[in-house]
Amino acid sequence: MSNASSAELPKIVDPYKLAEHNSVLEGEIPLSALSRFREAVFGFEDGAVCRVKLSFYKDSERRRIVSGELEVPVNLECQRCMGPMKSVLVSRFVLGLVTSDEQAQGLPKDLEPFLTDDFSADLWSMTEDELLLVLAPYPLHDRGECPANEDLKAYEPDGSSEKPEKKAGDNPFSVLAGLKNTKH
Ligand SMILES: [Zn+2]
Known part of the structure; x- marks a missing residue:
């Protein structure tokens, strides 16, 4: 239950210096600090964190790059029953560091721009942008x-294509669903 051992990801860094040194940063961001993300999801556990690993380097064209991966446990709002739905968001991304729109235009297509100041960048804000990108628009x-499945079944034109009974064994929850379905 101690948070003391897990390091927080630095918030403001000089990404160009980090790229010069091929630095790797690994740490956590408290979700409570990411207000845009908090508004976009149903909720999350108290003390939940986003785990982030970022690698800074220069590519063969001497562009400054940050590549990263993140993982975050969160509750999304199911758009069928409007209830909470446990989920783990995972994302990988590769960004080209730029200080102007002009530079951003010059990046190859496979590199998304990460617009920074000359000597500083907000890694928490960048991570939050990536989190918002990976959110499903219509989680179910x-x-x-x-x-809500039982209620909706009657309205579906073709209920035969996907029977919940067939999925029993996939996960512990489907056992419960199976029990529910035996009552007809
Ligand atoms: Zn639902």
Whole structure:
């Protein structure tokens, strides 16, 4: 239960210096600090964090690059039952460091720009942008797990293509769904 051992990801860094030194930063960002993300999701556990690993380097064209991966446990809002849906968001990304729109235009297509000041960048804000990008626009529980599933079944034109019973064994929740379905 101690947070003391887990290091927080630095918030403001000089990304160009980090790229010169091929630095790797690894750490956590408290989700409570990411207000835009907090508004975009149903919620999360108290003390939940986003785990981030960032590698800074120069590519063969001497462009400054930051590549990263992140993982965050979160509750999304199921758009069928409007209830919470446990999920783990995972993302990988490769960004080209730029200090102007002009530089951003010059990046190859496979590099998204990360617009920074000359000597500083906000890694928390950048991570939050990536989190918002990876959010599903229309999250839904699996059919067997959604409390609204029973209600909706009657309205579906073709209920035969995907029977929840067939999914029993996929995960612990489908066992519950299976029990529910035996009552007809
Ligand atoms: Zn649902």
